[in-house]
Amino acid sequence: MRVVLFVPFFFLTLFPLAAQRSFNQIFPGILPAVRDAAFSNEGFYQSTKKIQRSTLVGSSQSAIDPQIIETILFKQPGFLVESILVVHGKAGEYSLLDVYNALGKIRELKGRRYHSYTRNEYVPLFEDVTRIESAQKNNPAPDPPPASKIPPSETIHMRLKDVNFGNTYYRGDMTLVPNGLRYSLSNNKNITYFFVPVIREERFNVQLYFEIIAEGVLIYALAGADVSDFVASRVDMPSAIGKRLAVIISWVAEGISG
Secondary structure, rough: OOHHHHHHHHHHHHHHOOOOOOOHHHHHOHHHHHHHHOOOOOEEEEEEEOOHHHHHOOOOOOOOHHHHHHHOOOOOOOEEEEEEEEOOOOOOOOOOHHHHHOOOHHHOOOOOEEEEEOOOOEEEOOOEEEOOOOOOOOOEEEEEEEEEOOEEEEEEEEEEEEEEOOEEEEEEEEEEEEEEEEEEEEEEOEEEEEEEEOOOOEEEEEEEEEEEEEOOOEEEEEEOOOHHHHHHOOOOOHHHHHHHHHHHHHHHHHHHHH
């Protein structure tokens, strides 16, 4: 009986330590311009309207787990934004534990800026950010201290005061997967603008995938949102999604690199 229990635990603790892959092994045949963008400070971003699987870098011939893609496409979003960013680092400089602890610093999302073209200035995207107890209880909860190990899975809830949409509520699910860490984010309440629903509950979904690679830390992200034609005709949705995704990715990237 002891052997039966020991073997699964042994492999569970080892699979995050699998041999590191290189960026080109994960994205074989990637266009040089896309690769260069992924290794830049800003990262690679592209947006599409409706589902166009063939245009996704993470689809087709890549070694990204297909479930990362399918989880978003299953929702049939009207808009997609894909991103790839590499946090540069030497072999052994970063670990998935660094990623996990960066994701735990929810409050550090507060005040992160984006460029507003309507105001022609940089403004905070999230004016206030806090972890909350649950989807039913909005009581603020502190961010935890740095962990010494990664749990196999974890669910958190947060309230983000969005500069455009006011208080927005999200659920985040972190899961250890072969080769990396997967983070699923979705709105668990309607996102509204002057009390008008812009994105219905669970219709804004983000998949973030982190893997320690030979060149540092790979951050692959795919976000999808579904809105009404009325809203889409009045809001630049690719820009709205892209800005929020960029802020989230930069927050994690800076948390990883320190």
